[in-house]
Amino acid sequence: MNSIIVDQVKNNNELLISSVQSFYRNFSSLFRKNQLMLILVNSASDILLVESTHPSNPYIKPGTKADPLLVDYLLNDQGETKISQKLISGKINHRVTNWELLMNWYFTGINLQRNQKNIFHFLFLLTPDNHLVHLLNPLIQSFSKTIEENLLNKEKISQLNISKEYIDIISKSSKDGILCLDKEANIKYMNEVAGKILHVNPEKSLNQYIGEIVDFVPVVLSVFKTKKGYTDREFIIHSRTWGTLHFIKTAVIVKDIKGQFAGVVDFFREITRVRKFVTSYIGAQAKFNFNDLIGNNTQLRESIRIAKIAAQSNSNVLIIGETGTGKEMIAQAIHYEGNRKSGPFVTINCGAIPRDLAESEFFGYEPGSFTGADRKGRSGKFELANGGTIFLDEIEELPINLQIKLLRFIQERQITRIGGIKQIPVNVRIITASNKDLQKEIQLGRFRKDLYHRINVIKINLPNLKNRKEDIPSLIEHLTKKLSLKLEKKSPAIDPSFIQSLLNYDFPGNVRELENIIERILNICDDKILTIKHIPKEIINDQNQTNYSLIEDSKRHQISSILLQTDWNISKAAHRLQLSRPTLYRYIKKWNLNQTKTSFNYY
Ligand SMILES: Nc1ncnc2c1ncn2[C@@H]1O[C@H](COP(=O)(O)OP(=O)(O)OP(=O)(O)O)[C@@H](O)[C@H]1O
Ligand SMILES: [Mg+2]
Structure with a gap:
């Protein structure tokens, strides 16, 4: 138990103890020559350290208590120190046995300080040599100064180490690329993510000029001219070696103590990560798989069989089915069971977007493209679906101008935002759905035939x-x-x-x-x-109506047919129909039957 306390005390005071130790090491010959003893005591009177060449004293050793009066002696009523106001000699304190063993020693004490503040640790300097008595006070003053400075430095270094540790953890666990550049745009630090995004080795890049390690003009260089940082700006860069690099960047200016520009810290995040976050945030994930599709109907099973094949390919799929037949479910299952499973599943209902906004919804827009648009620009659903699947529902509603753009996208696999000139490669699988007969739409000139053929690589029909x-x-x-x-x-x-x-x-x-x-x-x-x-009543009523008209239909059919067979002999017909003659007449009247009608309408 005792040792644990000592250890704790030691841990808490580690820096101070090591400062006193290194001081003692530096002046050990002085201590030896003059038989000096140095004791470090905390405010609870625990002896933390004894440095001396004198034979060890069992009562004065780390972990034992020093006379609390000794500590008291150094403080006045206000808790301030009375450092070296007095120098006492000879009997240290008769009341305390430990210190009595040092009866013939002279001593002085001082309260250690950090930044002129008491830290309530006390340093005592002792000697048995009476010639040194007058030197004890100046010596302990200069000793304490050196120790205090040493302590301060050690604390600063320890703080720096802790800060470095924090920075290491932050930069290593950050999924953003982090790049620190000095005022000449030389790399001072780069985390691994930054290395991956820029395709360079972080360690080998140290101290190199940023412009030399990549094969494009680094956008961060503009900050060195403007001396102004920015937050969350989007950049699309074409690298000769690596193709299109697309990220969101934040650049922060670093200033030195004098407020002068000293460099830039650059944070950047690949757009795919941003999109992943966005899609998980807006819930653009497929929920259904093929097991969720219930039914043993032959046509449904055949559709599911084709859909399973489609899931293993990348071809465009067209799903045809009436409303509520499970088109979206099938589309999600295809995505969910294919190799794009972990990518986003983004749905656009072509019938639900206002026509004039449809293009920006599909392909996004650049800053300031049109009034009312977000100032910063925005990526469209195709970009959001990158790496995954885009499901275009009610495709027949797609305006003709967008049909052309969709066709171009299917051919080139690149999009251009409204108001932009850059082509952005987008890797998406396209699944379309319709509850209309698209052939008919083609004939009516409302749907492009060429687009139809492009989207209709794998066709899935869902039964009613x-x-x-x-x-x-x-x-x-x-x-x-x-x-x-x-x-x-x-x-x-x-x-x-x-x-x-x-x-x-x-x-x-x-x-x-x-x-x-x-x-x-x-x-x-x-x-x-x-x-x-x-x-619900309306469902039963609906059935009654159907059943009723069905019954009525078949009855009418039967009566007309018998009338025809009996050549409109009412008695014979009534007999065969097992109806009374007046009832038969009532039916004839009700349905307005006559000889020509029966033959014409019912045969
Ligand atoms: N085979 C099925 N098994 C189980 N549930 C199904 C099946 N088909 C459809 N559903 C259910 O019916 C609902 C409608 O399905 P879904 O949204 O996929 O239809 P849809 O064809 O896209 O309809 P709409 O054309 O109206 O958008 C879903 O919530 C789903 O739960
Ligand atoms: Mg649907």
């Missing part, structure tokens, strides 16, 4: 829900579970009557409509089992 009713039961089960989870409710059981009534419905809104119906029901009901009584 009414054409795959066999999947409705499993979809109901899946969606009920999924939505209960979302609504944080216990998933209810499903009664056959619930499924049956939905099987009779046509679902013009396809799976999305089924999903909405179930979500609405789960929202308002807490029952343990879903039955026909939970089905």
Whole structure:
């Protein structure tokens, strides 16, 4: 226990102790010759250090207590020191046994200071030689000065080391490139990320002129002319060796003590990283994979089979399907299961962007390109999707001028921002979707044929829900579970009557409509089992109407056919139809049947 305390005391005072030690080492011959002893004591009267050539004294050693009165002696009532006001000799303090052993020694003490402030550590100088008594005071004053200076230097160095440690950690863990340049634009520091972005070796680049290590004119050089830094500015640079370098940069001016320009610290971040952050921030990530697609319908399985092949390729995909058939789901699954999985998945709904903003939404714009635009310029969705997939939904709504630009992009794989001249390479996979017959749009002159052929490399047709009713039961089960989870409710059981009534419905809104119906029901009901009584009225009514007209249709068909067969003999027909004659007449009247109509309309 004791040793731990000593160790702690030691740790806390390490710098001070080492300062006193190095002082003693430098003057050891002086100490030896004159039998001097130096003792360092803290404010709690712990002896921290004893430096002496005198045979060691078991009572005066580090870790033991010095006489607290000794420390008191050096302080007046206000806690200020009374340094060397007195020099006492002979008996140090009769009341303290430890020090009694030094009864014939003379001593003086001083309170050590840092920047003229007491640090409440005390230095004592002792000698048994009475000739030296008059020298003790001047000696301890000059000793303490030297030790204090030494301590100050040590502290500065230690601070510098800590700062360097911080800087090392910051620059190593930073995902930004960091470059420190002196006033001649020579490299003074470069972190590894900067080396990677600029394709140079950070260590070998030290002290070299920045213009010499890269094969383009470094944009940071402009700061050396203007002496003005900037924050988050975007730069696109063409390197002969490395192609296009695209980053966001911040340059900070460094000044010396006199306020003179002393260099620049340059921070830069590759645009791909910025985009990654943006896409994760705005949630441009695919959520669905192929396992999320429910259904065993042959046509759906065939579409999924093709989509899985598409996922392994980079070809453009066109997905055709009515609203709510799962076009976006399939597009996400293709992205999610392909090699662009970790890249962004960016959706543009071509039908939802105002026409005059569509181009800037697609390709971005340079600063000051048009009124109302952001002053700094902005990158478009294509750039944001770099390294990933862009999903162009409702492609048939794309204005003709953009159809041409999209076609050009597909050929060149580069974009030019509005108001810009630079071509920016963008690596995206294009998936388009439409709920219209694009061939028809081509015939109507609303869609370019050449673009159609470009986007239609792999075509996926998604069936309507009414054409795959066999999947409705499993979809109901899946969606009920999924939505209960979302609504944080216990998933209810499903009664056959619930499924049956939905099987009779046509679902013009396809799976999305089924999903909405179930979500609405789960929202308002807490029952343990879903039955026909939970089905919204309009859906049942809709079915009744259909069923009713269906029944009516077939009845009308039957009656007309019998009338025709019996040559409009009402009695015979009524008999065969098992209707009374007045009832048959009522039907004839209701449907306005007559001999010509029956033959013409129903056969
Ligand atoms: N096969 C499926 N299995 C499970 N859920 C599906 C399936 N198809 C569609 N869905 C569900 O239906 C909803 C609509 O799907 P999605 O948004 O992909 O359709 P869409 O064809 O893009 O529709 P729109 O044309 O209206 O944009 C989704 O929320 C999804 O949960
Ligand atoms: Mg969609």
